[in-house]
Amino acid sequence: MELWSIAIIGGGPGGLMTAYQLQKRAGRPCDITIYEAGARLGGKILTPRFSTAPVAYEAGAAELYDYSRVGDDPLRELIAELGLSTHPMDGDTVVMDGAKLTTDDDLLAYLGAAGWDALEAFDRRAKDWMSPVEYYEADWKEGVPDAMALAAFRDVLAEIPDAGARRYIETLVHSDLATEPGRTNAYYGLQNYLMNDPDYMGLYTIDGGIERLPEELAKRLEATVLLEQAVVRVERAEGDLLRVVSRCGGELESDEFDFVVAALPHNWLLGVKWGGELLRGAMERHHAHYDHPAHYLRVSVLFASAFWRGRIDGSFFMLDAFGGCCVYDESSRNGDDSHGVLGWLLGGEAAVTLSNLADAELIRLALESLPESLKFGAAEFVEGRVHRWCGSVNGMPGGVPALDPEVRHQPEPSEHPNLFVVGDYLFDSTLNGVLDSADFVAEWIVEEMEDDAP
Ligand SMILES: Cc1cc2nc3c(=O)[nH]c(=O)nc-3n(C[C@H](O)[C@H](O)[C@H](O)COP(=O)(O)OP(=O)(O)OC[C@H]3O[C@@H](n4cnc5c(N)ncnc54)[C@H](O)[C@@H]3O)c2cc1C
Known part of the structure; x- marks a missing residue:
């Protein structure tokens, strides 16, 4: 059976959450590739130890927000599902x-x-x-x-x-x-x-450090994870495919996918070259809307x-x-x-x-x-x-005016309807927000796959 291929750019929490939700929700296996520019997964969640004594501290994200008193709380649910304890x-x-x-x-x-x-x-x-x-x-x-x-x-x-x-x-x-x-x-x-x-x-x-969240997500993924492989260019290819060009060592590699998800924080978005005038213009406008x-x-x-x-x-x-x-x-x-x-x-x-x-x-x-x-x-x-x-x-997530959630996540729908973005800057600059964004895109891609089985 031919598998749907999905590239996820960025191995931070947004990329890992997108991959995990896709894997969970798709009724059948998909071929997921995660490109990560750095040597580790987890992005701005980082729980290192001092060198003098192996004592841990949070170097990036330091607290999680609990909304369970008010309504559903997808982040709490995810953390529980991963078997992590909290205080x-x-x-x-x-x-x-x-x-x-x-x-x-x-x-x-x-x-x-x-x-x-x-x-x-x-x-x-x-x-x-x-x-x-x-x-x-x-x-x-x-x-x-x-x-x-x-x-x-x-x-x-x-x-x-x-x-x-x-x-x-x-x-x-x-x-x-x-x-x-x-x-x-x-x-x-x-x-x-x-x-x-x-x-x-x-x-x-999270007991044991917030980095346990990306670690547990990564353990459960059946994806190809490419570390130290930054994506440098994304463009439309033949048919409905999208081409992803990445740098591996000194060499450029090129692959084609049915879907691409750019799970990049706002400040990295324009570090990728978006090929073709239509896509480049759309990504520049998307970037400008959240440029705070x-x-x-x-x-x-x-x-x-x-x-x-x-x-x-x-x-x-x-x-x-x-x-x-x-x-x-x-x-x-x-x-x-x-x-x-x-x-x-x-x-x-x-x-x-x-x-x-x-x-x-x-x-x-x-x-x-x-x-x-x-x-x-x-x-x-x-x-x-x-x-x-x-x-x-x-510093002003969501942008002004706040856009329809579909518009936020699909910067160029006419010729690149299979290119999505995931980011905390689309919601509230937090891990809760990046999970909302990842859930939204994963659900959307699963619907597309169901509507159009290869
Ligand atoms: C100091 C600090 C404190 C914070 N505190 C909190 C907090 O207490 N609570 C909270 O909820 N949130 C907090 N946040 C925000 C939280 O860290 C983010 O919401 C979260 O990390 C966003 O995840 P992300 O995957 O979108 O981005 P990131 O975590 O930045 O991950 C993006 C990944 O993409 C990779 N990448 C970049 N460019 C490319 C490329 N071209 N190709 C491939 N890979 C690429 C990067 O190397 C990185 O690993 C804090 C952030 C900081 C910096």
Whole structure:
């Protein structure tokens, strides 16, 4: 029996999820080839270990979002299906000017009555604007942008009448936004504020590291996986086939497929040459619609002990350094109590600008940013690691206006109806979003295969 052939470009979570869902849903075997430019699968999910001691930390994606209180949660279901265990994450503290703000009383004392009122008013405004159910459904909506999609998040923040309350909110959301409030819209900014509320979503992680997710997916795939084989060109071939040209060693290889899925993040999309004027133009327009690069920089430090315990608890805390950053207590999840690990997640301008500095300098800046009450812990430094992620996430995912999900995933339907894209930038810049995208495309391809058996 002739098999349908499907090329998947990119061996990150999006590519692996697409392959897994295709394999699961297609009623019959298909011939899937995954092209991965790098030497490993998993993309921006990366759980390495320090060299001084084999202690794990998250160097890329660090938390997963749980929507199961509100509706179906495909990512939770996938993780359970893969036999992975999880545990919840929490972080209720924001450190501002050295003050640890965890409870309402802490906030009231720090902000004063006027600041507290301003914070409450902002919170009410955000919750009145979007309920947990509306939040859950928002990423699938297409249509005319509402006022919040057209306004800059900076302008909404500027309406907060108290400077302390405004700075608190900016610090709280900055690392999730991964961009500056002037570079994204109020819609995405407010969503990033609401995600801190457990009524909207919970946070969790995978025991043993988030990289177990791509590892378990890869184990189950019956696909040809081509590592260190970047795709350099895609174009229409004879009949309805698509030609994929890849670089293997110094040589170019060319193969033809019934379907091609580009499971690439936005910043890699134009690294591929899209052959022919029609396709090139369509891919350039697709790229431009989502062109809101956002940035991360991660500094992970191994300490002799988890010296902060008892002073700041939880899986992470927010800190008012670097324009607002998140500091993860990596040792709260890596199952190792021989050491302590803190991971600084810097976002936006700070991430881009500081990525020019050498690792040692970045590690020094991270240690210096520790709040006064924790500065003594710098003496326990053992090893530091830096991971730079410039331009690798999206600061206004979904684009404005949000397009019909079919249009998002099929950039050039007239002559390239068998070319699809999968990406988190089409939804919400997260693993939940890239799974939604992978599911959507896998389902579509399966329908096409059923309608048109070879
Ligand atoms: C620092 C950081 C923190 C994050 N934190 C979270 C988080 O806490 N929670 C969350 O849900 N999400 C988080 N994300 C986002 C999450 O990592 C992404 O949603 C996810 O990795 C997207 O998967 P992807 O497969 O689309 O892209 P990627 O993970 O980038 O994978 C794409 C793959 O394509 C390969 N590739 C590129 N070009 C080619 C080519 N021409 N040919 C072949 N292969 C190619 C790349 O080498 C890569 O392996 C974070 C991202 C970063 C950078």
